[in-house]
Amino acid sequence: MKSLKVVLLGLPLFLCGVEAAAAAAPQVRTQAPGYYRMMLGKFEITALLDGTHTFPVNKVMLRNEAAADGTRRAVQLSDIHPGEAEALLAAERLSIPLEGAINAFLVNTGDRLVLIDSGAGSLYGDCCGHLIENLRASGYKPEQVDEIYLTHLHADHVGGVAPHGQAAFPNAVVRVNQKDVDYWLDPASEGKAPAFLKSMFEGDRASLKPYQGSGRLKPFKDGEQLSPGIRAIPTAGHTPGHTSYEVSSDGQRLLVWGDLVHVAPLQFRDPAITLTYDSDPFGAEAQRTAIFADAATTGTWIAAAHIAFPGIGHIVPSGTRFVWIPASYTTLLGKK
Template sequence: MNHRVLLTGCWGRPRRAAGLALNLSLFILCSILAFTALGGYALAAAPKVGTQAPGFYRMALGSFEITALSDGTHAFPVHKVLTKTSTTNGQSIPLDQSSPGEADALLAESNLAVPVAGSINAFLINTGSKLILVDSGAGSLYGDCCGHLIDNLRAAGYAPDQVDEIYLTHLHADHVGGVAPNGKMAFPNAVVRVSQVDADYWLKDVNEAAAPELLKSMFEGDKASLKPYVDAGRFKPFSYGDELSPGIRPIASRGHTPGHSFFEVESNGAKLLLWGDVVHVGAVQFPDPAVTVAYDSDAEMAESERLAIFADAAQKGYWIGAAHISFPGLGHVKAKDGHFFWIPANYNADPAPAN
């Protein structure tokens, strides 16, 4: 078929004698011929991609550079894990029993519903002389949902062998698993550090035997993840007091685990507190800080720590880096009319010195 001749006829001057219906038919025919002549290209819908952009977010803190890294998200088991201390016997019981409907109502206020995607965040600190990772995600311990930290570290412009030290807020699977996915050392030049208290608890078989069933897998995950570093002489637990590196100081904050730690990061007057697992479900625990989780080793103490740090952070206005607040987990705690709430960091495409 001579498409050029047909198209020339189509786009030539219309005949005045032709009626409206004829001209409309001619237009449709010409459109079909044009499509054929152009090789069959159509404005068809593109296939869905189904993935997010690389999970990193950068901000300045004085002379330090902070990079939040996502290890992924998982369906957080709200109704299975959220708890509250009973006013009658002081025992920690499921929130659905102590306050039926509270979790769903508070989630609804934030336009959320079960299942809630729980973020697993870690934080990379470039001090100028050291590259320090705080927490490492779940690695292979949570399945396919997670274990994206290394890819996001690379996307952020770093390589695993550049990391000098890894500080762990505690030894739950979603914080330690990333140091050795599938038991293989991921950071060959790094020293791994956690509080001596947490190391003493989670690495002893006698504690595993006495632990609640919910926590038993944590012990095995800890041992497998830390073994390559222990064998290489690169596991060095710390005691509280001195800075671990200039500008970075550990603070005891037990309750969630026996040796749970905060890391206070300061540079040129700017301050960031990496608080680990103070919050698991922000939409529930900011309006009701008394809500605890079944993973807490001492729920009453964890609740007390949460209230204290909420109040301190709201009063003093420093930055917070949170492991389980929606990525990137950077922001501030505020208080109004006796209630606490979270203000996420305002997105900045050109990271500037933090206030």
């Protein structure tokens, strides 16, 4: 028996009925399709990821500080509280530069398909502009979208309606607050704007032009009911016409709040932390504080543009601050 074992060990493996080990599989290095779905009453909500990009926290984050005379001004967070941003991010295993998400949300009411925000399109480079492919992966086509509601006209929210200046949604009407249209399409506003905002004006003109030319850009006023179950809620501060959208069905409520929060570990802890892109940092703080309190009290679902994908969750109070509770992954979406 011993000599037989020796002979067998000397034979090629395939003669022993054992296949040789395959070479190591190559790494794929691509992410899962960027969509997530939940039900809100009878409405279907689909979160869509446009991409992630680095966010220079130390350069853009401010804090509204009180001066000795009682006035307040927005000052660089890293100057007045050095190391605070790094410490708060590190507590959640994050670091600078922070990788931030760009999320949009698709609402199927059963009668209408509404896209809220559209991502950056071609305005942010290769990091982003993936909304259309993720829309298709989720089971929908761009031509099925009836309306697009924009929270505001910054590049990472409007650019996806017309990447490279070509309308991506052939049948959709674009809705946006009249105050943002008046500001971002006004050459006088562009002339007075700080240098880092100049490209936003150019991007807005290119993105909206195909819809303007075909009569499919239809601005609205504060507080309008845009469609059954979806109402525009004015939340100015980040931009002059920044708007959140209240989506309601069967007693359930979701607030798609646009850019009320950019860096969750900082701003849930301290709503007075703002950023250079806010047109009115004090107004932005006031809106953030009020909606944090309301959502924590009412249990309203939140859909956020810049919280880690899918950006859907709840807010709960924790002592003197607020905490973000992300939605649990679910496969129980009900029967059609």
